[in-house]
Amino acid sequence: MTAPIIEMRNIEKHFGPVIALGGVSFDVRPGECHCLLGDNGAGKSTFIKTMSGVHKPSRGTMVVEGQEVVFDSPRDAMAAGIATVYQDLAMIPLMSVTRNFWMGREPEKGFGPFKTIDFAKANEVTMREMARMGINLREPEQAVGTLSGGERQTVAIARAVYFGAKVLILDEPTSALGVRQTANVLATIDQVRKAGIGIVFITHNVRHAMAVGDRFTVLNRGKTLGTAVRGEITAEALQDLMAGGQELAVLESSLGGTV
Amino acid sequence: MTDERLMPVSSLRRAMIRPELGAICGVILVFAFFLMVAGDSGMFAPAGFQNWLVVSAQFAIIAVGACLLMIAGEFDLSVGSMIGFAGVIAAILTVQWGWPAWLAILVTFAVCIGLGAINGLLVIRTGLPSFIVTLAFLYILRGLTIWLSILTTRQTIIGGVREAAEGDWLAALFGGVIFKGFFQWLGDVGLIDTFTRGARAGQPVVEGVPMLIVWAIGLIIFGHWLLAKTRFGNWIFASGGDAQAARYVGVPVNRVKVLMFMFTAFCATVFAMCQVMEFGSAAADRGLLKEFEAIICVVIGGALLTGGYGSVIGAALGALIFGVVQQGLFFAGAESSLFRVFLGTILILAVIMNTYIRRLITGER
Structure with a gap:
């Protein structure tokens, strides 16, 4: 297994009295798609903003290609090869x-x-x-x-790749897209991964994650619930983890597994 | 993924979808109209030409600044007050304090550009809308202008600037005309009329190209080049289009905006200096309503009030429409108060048209 390009160790982020992240560890290797799953409010956005230099972690360390780093701004992160494609602010x-x-x-x-x-x-x-x-x-x-929403995402991804991104953070790239456009974006992700770039794919849609993900990390209430490798976990298990267990199980039986 | 539902776009349509389209149509309409109603009134004789060109150039000078600032996503309502302020400062320095004109002009520019920077920094630091911050400066600067003028001279008009600036190299950049010899020759060979009586007998009715027009053309070329061709121009568009998205890719949005406030102040000061040199005096009430006239030129020229879209050439055409209409109604012998009615109407039509054009461009529905 190749060494990770970026490693986040026990990242904590506090906003005043609120603990948004309570010790999250996460890493990305070249050529893989690491999905970060979580429900709304789980801390996904805070986590990727920390990774891309918007927030500074309250505690914990970030290691990029073996070197410990502190990002003061998004520009620092970009210079280190970490590019972020935001869902709505891309273009x-x-x-x-x-x-x-x-x-x-x-x-x-x-x-x-x-x-x-x-x-x-x-x-x-x-x-x-x-x-x-x-x-x-x-x-x-x-x-x-x-351009359509999917095409806009693709322009942003192409831009990041062209400017030498080593890690590409995609913030819910498929959440506002139709079926066809989603397929196109997922295909783009696959293509970028093959070029040896590490991808962090943030989503709350398990099916989109299962389609391209190599590893899956679930965030819930600011904590990670562990990382699973492709083939070791089922979509249902991921869904359960995201929702924090039981409640959704009850729902799911009445919805007939459509969620 | 080429979409078979996309119609091929003809090059004609492509050429038409541009911010200046509305203004180009406006210019054609306005000229056609005044050629019909005032074609024989001297409006299109050399002296008439100069008359409305000078007025248009005045609008153009402040419109270029307002245009770039609006595309960067901000307004400056203090332009008019800045014009009055700059004029009075320069006049006090030269006439009352006896400074050489070049030094007074340089100091005036420095003070006004500094005030522009304060405008910009206040907007950036407080996060308040520039509308409010510059509205405050509209009052502050106008009040200061009147107070300073009365404090130093006991009146609101300061005369004697032309005499004090006589022969000054920098003052000559703002007053006077160029190409005198060429116009004399045009007069001599009979291409333009010459005075037949009085002290100026034999001289052409149009002495030369006023420096005001030279400044206007220079600023239009510079503004267009900066906006359309340079990296900084791309940052202006990006800052006004979506400041946050621009910041995420490393565009120094705050610097761009503050610089544009400073450029707007520079343009207002150029306007003020030309006016002071032309009249030979400064007055505390100069520049009244100019901020709105600049914004109207820019909007007629196709810029969006919300920023991120527009063109300097469009703003210049807006200024041309403005000048031609204002002077044309005079030549046509129309009631001069109708000018404002006409202007308001053009403004509404321009905004409706621009909204429509923008939809064409972005494919919004």
């Missing part, structure tokens, strides 16, 4: 695909104060990277607002 709809793709890292040409964005290069790379992810854009200047 700016009024701007073109190219402008979104390169936002913050625009390629420039020219010299001194007369530098301009190298749009020829920017457009070409954008088209190529999007095609690699299986999306053929009509034109790179089209506004992101014209």
Whole structure:
């Protein structure tokens, strides 16, 4: 087994008197998809925000490629190769695909104060990277607002991959999508994983997790309930863990296993 | 995943879907209208041309600043007060204190750009809407202007600036005209009229290109280049489009916004300096309502009030429409109070049209 790219050890995060995370350990290896499951309020968002440098952990250590690190800002995390794709904040709809793709890292040409964005290069790379992810854009200047939700996620993923992400954190990428778009995003995840990138896939949908996950960690009320490897756990068991046991079991019998 | 339900988009439609579309149509309509009703009134003779071009250029100077700031997601309602303030400061420094004009102008710019930075920092630090913060500055600056003017000169108009700035190299950048020789030649060969009587007999009716117009063109070119071509321009769009998403990818949103407040203040000061040099005086009530006129130009030009979308060329066309309508109604002999009615109507039409265009672009329904 390869060494993990990023390791979170006993992470705690307190917001005043509230203990949002009470000692969570988690790691990601290259080329795997590690699913982080949990119901609303379980602490998933706090955890990934800690991982991506938005929050500083109150206690616990983070190790990236064997080195202990402290992130002061999302920029630090990005520099360390940790890219996060947020569900709703991934893209700016009024701007073109190219402008979104390169936002913050625009390629420039020219010299001194007369530098301009190298749009020829920017457009070409954008088209190529999007095609690699299986999306053929009509034109790179089209506004992101014209893309579907799944396509927007894919632009964000392609962007992170192109800029050298080693770990890709996906915050509920499928939660607002239809069946077909979900399948596309899951296929993209599989493709990215094959390129040797570690993926953290946050979701509360067990079926989506089972479709692509290599390992599964369940968060409940700020604590992890352990990590399971693919094939060792069933969807029903995951579902139970997420809900914290019994209550859902009662529900499930009346719903006939549709949840 | 090419979607077979997407219709191929013709290049004509693509060329049409741009922020300036509304303003381009507006310019054509406005010119057609005034060519019909005021075509023989001298509006389109050289002197008439200069008349409405100067007015349009005034609007354009402040519209460029307001445009970039609005695209970055903020407003500045203190532009008008800043114009009055800058003029009075420069006049006090030169006329009352006897400073050389170039030094007074430089200090005025520094003070006003500093005030722009304070505007911006207050908005960023407090998280209040820029509408409120700059509304406060609208009053603060206007009050200070009147107070300072009365304190130093016992009146609200300070004259004698032109005499004090005579021959100054920096003042010449804001007053006066360029290409004098070329226009004299145009007059000599009869392409434009010359005065036939009085002290200026033989001189062309249009002396040259006023510096005001040179500034307007310069600022439009700079603003357009910055917004559309540079990395910083992309950050302006991103800051106004979705500040949080922009921060997540490392765009220095706060810096972009503060710089745009400073640029808006710079534009207001340019306007004020040109006005002071043209009139030879400063007055505490200058620049009244200019903040709204700048915003109207920008909105007619296709920018979204919510930020993240717009164009400097559009704002410049908005300024042109504004200037042509204001002066054109005068040439047409219409009741001048109707100008505001006309303006309000154009504003509503422009906003409706822009909303529609935006839907085309983003595919919203």
